[in-house]
Amino acid sequence: MxxxxxxxxxxxxxxxxxxxxxxxxxxxxxxxxxxxxxxxxxxxxxxxxxxxxxxxxxxxxxxxxxxxxxxxxxxxxxxxxxxxxxxxxxxxxxxxxxxxxxxxxxxxxxxxxxxxxxxxxxxxxxxxxxxxxxxxxxxxxxxTVDNDLPITDCCPGFGSVAKYVAVSALEASFDVRSMAKTSTKVFVMEVMGRHAGWIAAAGGLIEDHGIPVIVLFPEVVFDEKKFLARAKTLVEKHGYVTVVVSEGCHYADGKFLAEQGTRDAFGHAQLGGAAPVVANMIKQAHGYKFHWAVADYLQRAARHxxxxxxxxxxxxxxxxxxxxxxxxxxxxxxxxxxxxxxxxxxxxxxxxxxxxxxVEKFMPRDFITPDGFGITPKCKRYLLPLIQGxxxxxxxxxxxVYVTLKNVPVAKKLPAFELK
Amino acid sequence: MxxxxxxxxxxxxxxxxxxxxxxxxxxxxxxxxxxxxxxxxxxxxxxxxxxxxxxxxxxxxxxxxxxxxxxxxxxxxxxxxxxxxxxxxxxxxxxxxxxxxxxxxxxxxxxxxxxxxxxxxxxxxxxxxxxxxxxxxxxxxxxTVDNDLPITDCCPGFGSVAKYVAVSALEASFDVRSMAKTSTKVFVMEVMGRHAGWIAAAGGLIEDHGIPVIVLFPEVVFDEKKFLARAKTLVEKHGYVTVVVSEGCHYADGKFLAEQGTRDAFGHAQLGGAAPVVANMIKQAHGYKFHWAVADYLQRAARHxxxxxxxxxxxxxxxxxxxxxxxxxxxxxxxxxxxxxxxxxxxxxxxxxxxxxxVEKFMPRDFITPDGFGITPKCKRYLLPLIQGxxxxxxxxxxxVYVTLKNVPVAKKLPAFELK
Missing domain, CATH: 3.40.50.450 (Rossmann fold)
Structure with missing residues (x-):
């Protein structure tokens, strides 16, 4: 010292x-x-x-x-x-x-x-x-909202995003449940997490509130056929389904769902989200009307x-x-x-x-259900304390009322330095 | 009676x-x-x-x-x-x-x-x-969250969406402001409102909290050139800009921004949002890194x-x-x-x-700034009381804790009726 x-x-x-x-x-x-x-x-x-x-x-x-x-x-x-x-x-x-x-x-x-x-x-x-x-x-x-640092049990920023995702997915699920009879049957919410599925996992918590939910993790290779079958089963049983998809969800070849080779009217490759891709996929397979949301910065900034x-x-x-x-x-x-x-x-x-x-800490396999679409009781025991209060x-x-500091500069003493 | x-x-x-x-x-x-x-x-x-x-x-x-x-x-x-x-x-x-x-x-x-x-x-x-x-x-x-019923000063549902939009746009703007030096300079948030721009207008409230914001209304025909110039001016002055775009924002021919003729890898027309379109437009014109969010159901369900x-x-x-x-x-x-x-x-x-x-009630012209990209003090006086508390x-x-009712059915007395 x-x-x-x-x-x-x-x-x-x-x-x-x-x-x-x-x-x-x-x-x-x-x-x-x-x-x-x-x-x-x-x-x-x-x-x-x-x-x-x-x-x-x-x-x-x-x-x-x-x-x-x-x-x-x-x-x-x-x-x-x-x-x-x-x-x-x-x-x-x-x-x-x-x-x-x-x-x-x-x-x-x-x-x-x-x-x-x-x-x-x-x-x-x-x-x-x-x-x-x-x-x-x-x-x-x-x-880090990604919660992927090793050794520490959790990372500041994650608990709040997890709470945002659980609350928002619960609220939107109540919404789609109301609409499902004649309108929207599928709600897809995209959340952050390029490599680790901790944030998406928080969406799985709403299952305990009676919501049929599918979680798509970066840790689980996306299997379109299995996913579409699961979505159909849940819609037929409950009338609707909520899908929480991680931005890092990908196919076996590593290609992200968000990179569908989508092109705009000018032929430019379009940077799209995973949510519209998943939603359109269900629509094409089963004809269900959908809504989708991409929370992006809203989730990590949601101090409220x-x-x-x-x-x-x-x-x-x-x-x-x-x-x-x-x-x-x-x-x-x-x-x-x-x-x-x-x-x-x-x-x-x-x-x-x-x-x-x-070192990146991913979701342990025993935090994810065997079918790859949900979270286990062990994962819930881990997550729940972090979103409390x-x-x-x-x-x-x-x-x-959020503060903007004055951010008064300290007088410089050295010559300028060029960033390369 | x-x-x-x-x-x-x-x-x-x-x-x-x-x-x-x-x-x-x-x-x-x-x-x-x-x-x-x-x-x-x-x-x-x-x-x-x-x-x-x-x-x-x-x-x-x-x-x-x-x-x-x-x-x-x-x-x-x-x-x-x-x-x-x-x-x-x-x-x-x-x-x-x-x-x-x-x-x-x-x-x-x-x-x-x-x-x-x-x-x-x-x-x-x-x-x-x-x-x-x-x-x-x-x-x-x-x-109606759209706030478009006539005679009544406002419609239940709108005040809460307006509050959600103002709070979320403020929070995300603080975020992009933090990142702008080396990363994201443009944040685009898409909100509801197919015909009327009341919800988008709520995004304009964050201007009074020091945020450079552009609002895109369905009531104002989208002028790409003018918009891109405005975005550039704001990024050059503040280092970043927040854009709140209504899902109903459209070109002079009535075509929605969200309908860019975007096609996926299979050539299917893709139902995209207005937010990624606007974000990519700025990227192509000015090269600014962007993030975008589509709030969708999250906004109207956000009882919290x-x-x-x-x-x-x-x-x-x-x-x-x-x-x-x-x-x-x-x-x-x-x-x-x-x-x-x-x-x-x-x-x-x-x-x-x-x-x-x-009868649909649209945003009065004197609620929108002459350049079409913001809201007037008159509009702010209208909106502010509705988001209070x-x-x-x-x-x-x-x-x-949200309630799910028992919803006990009343015994039927009549023969079945087929909906056509």
Missing amino acids: ATKKRNAFYAQSGGVTAVINASACGVIETARANKAKIGKVYAGRNGIIGALTEDLIDTSKESASAIAALRSTPSGAFGSCRFKLKSLEANKREYERLIEVFKAHDIGYFFYNGGGDSADTCYKVSQLSEAMGYPIQAIHVPK IASKTDVKQAYELGQAAVKLALKGHNAVMPTVDRISDKPYKYKIGMAQLSKVAN EDYPRFKDGVP | ATKKRNAFYAQSGGVTAVINASACGVIETARANKAKIGKVYAGRNGIIGALTEDLIDTSKESASAIAALRSTPSGAFGSCRFKLKSLEANKREYERLIEVFKAHDIGYFFYNGGGDSADTCYKVSQLSEAMGYPIQAIHVPK IASKTDVKQAYELGQAAVKLALKGHNAVMPTVDRISDKPYKYKIGMAQLSKVAN EDYPRFKDGVP
């Missing part, structure tokens, strides 16, 4: 979530509570790009109430980015620049808030200490229906990251360690970043 | 909403409070089809708490239908059947809960009294984020329908009559169905 007071750097990375700002809140509030050890918290504007270009935000210029409001504001308050550092060997120039910037602003703590790719970046930064002789402690704060458990954990992991740094750790990530399902108990643990970076934002004029 | 106690018929019609059951709750609770005048309330299973096929539900079998729970349950609890009665001249058989069913079950009150088409059906039923000598009082209970004002009005209009019947009215619809915008005040009024049936359902196990 740094023996003298040093500044901290915090940045958000990759796709943002409904609760990544709650982690930011945890980091900044905990740093502020430890002023003897940590000086200012500088946030990177647009993630690591802010560090490389010395585009730092002075979070000390924000009031305590503005920082507190981050807890109930979705999105990334400092801007995020999709930018992965290459290895030290492949791109030494960027690492040298990072060190220059850290030195110039006396940064001794590096908090990086992101998913798998970001854990890799954070891990690389954590190695600067040894490899390049610059003392820095790098702590990763987990975040965030899971209270998720918000709490996002905050606690931000808080824990700072505490780990103060204890002298480097190259680690705080984790959620589940103790029991019911009652739900967990503690905050710690993982080595070397074991986190570049509501954490409503304050509303004004009919919409939530 | 019926001089002796008679039974009531209630049915839900057309697309359901987050609050149509709140109107059902208002009708049934008010009828129960007037037992001296109104016997049982029979609900049509799947709307008017339930009346024609004598498929009636005995709502007296439902507990007071189950009926009360309708107030916070989206969808149509008794089932809805898309079925429009032809004129008396064109299809006397159906009207004769209705009278048979009404007679067999001593029905003197007909409450029909729907939009424009349903108002027409209700109006036709109201004429049975005179035309076919059967004493019945038909009252229409307004409902319903407008408190809307829920209250839905209930009051159901209540008012029964009161109007008890006062002896026929062929009328209770309305919301706005008294003032701020503070928002309204009273429940009454309209003649002859003036409601088959939250009316959260109770949650259990992470999702809302």
Whole structure:
């Protein structure tokens, strides 16, 4: 641990979530509570790009109430980015620049808030200490709606998306049930998850509310014939069916359902969703009228229906990251360690970043029913605690009050740096 | 008014909403409070089809708490239908059947809960009294997310969809703002409204929260060149743009944006959404990375984020329908009559169905900005009161507690009737 007071750097990375700002809140509030050890918290504007270009935000210029409001504001308050550092060997120039910037602003703590790719970046930064002789402690704060980080029981952002998907699929299923006699019999909802089916799995929870539902996971190769038969069985039995399809659902050859070779009037390849493809497929086979929705950003930004458990954990992991740094750790990530399902108990643990970076956690096979179209009781026991509780934002004029920070820049001390 | 106690018929019609059951709750609770005048309330299973096929539900079998729970349950609890009665001249058989069913079950009150088409059906039923000598009082209970009924200031269902759209568009805009530096710069959200742009208009409210937004209305002919220029201007100024597009947005020749002549790999015409079309259009013109969402049923079923004002009005209009019947009215619809915008005040009024049936109310031109891409302060004054207040359902196990009624059938007394 740094023996003298040093500044901290915090940045958000990759796709943002409904609760990544709650982690930011945890980091900044905990740093502020430890002023003897940590000086200012500088946030990177647009993630690591802010560090490389010395585009730092002075979070000390924000009031305590503005920082507190981050807890109930979705999105990334400092801007995020999709930018992965290459290895030290492949791109030494960027690492040298990072060190220059850290030195110039006396940064001794590096908090990086992101998913798998970001854990890799954070891990690389954590190695600067040894490899390049610059003392820095790098702590990763987990975040990803995809819930695909290893070791931690769950990832902040996921619980809220899972809640959004369960609530929305339940509501839309009630709707289609009402309409099924003379109109819509099939409702298809597309959700995120390119590789892992955790988000789609949350749609399976509505089965316990009497809804006939089919879930299509990226982990299960799509079998059109079997799927169409299952859809028909459910419509004949219940009058309707709800399908929750992951954007990553694909055929045996790896081709995504969303890539149907669809072309527009000009012959351009059309980037479509998986939902309309699935819906049209059922229509063509069985003639059922359908409706489909693609939730896209709506699902990961839906702070208004965030899971209270998720918000709490996002905050606690931000808080824990700072505490780990103060204890002298480097190259680690705080984790959620589940103790029991019911009652739900967990503690905050710690993982080595070397074991986190570049590892994806998929749905275990025993979380998916043998036919591949639903979730098992074991999966439900896993999911249910994560969507518990509501954490409503304050509303004004009919919409939530979300904070936009001042994001005051820190004066630059270095020459400009060109991103390549 | 019926001089002796008679039974009531209630049915839900057309697309359901987050609050149509709140109107059902208002009708049934008010009828129960007037037992001296109104016997049982029979609900049509799947709307008017339930009346024609004598498929009636005995709502007296439902507990007071189950009926009360309708107030916070989206969808149509008794089932809805898309079925429009032809004129008396064109299809006397159906009207004769209705009278048979009404007679067999001593029905003197007909409450029909729907939009424009349903108002027409209700109006036709109201004429049975005179035309076919059967004493019945038909009252229409307004409902439509499209907000396109005339005379009434607004329609139950609309306020909640408007709130959903404003909240979701705001949240997703914060998201894209975070990502814009290196990734998504354009977010396109498709909303309902085939003919009228009221729902899309609600997306325009986020402008007052600092979001660069373009709204595409069905009332404004789509001008691709002007639209692309506007999108570019906003992205260059703000770094990103949110587009809220109505499903009914169309070209000068009437062709919907959603009908781009898109064909799948098999050459089948593809039913796509307007959102991916708009998103791809911007991508091709300017190269901006995009995301798009199609809210579809999610928007109209989203009881979890319903407008408190809307829920209250839905209930009051159901209540008012029964009161109007008890006062002896026929062929009328209770309305919301706005008294003032701020503070928002309204009273429940009454309209003649002859003036409601088959009339669509579009967005007035002075609610849309001169450039056709936004809403005016006048429109905002109209919309804002309608999205005020939250009316959260109770949650259990992470999702809302929505009631599924027993829907006990009434014993049939007549021979079967074949729908043609």
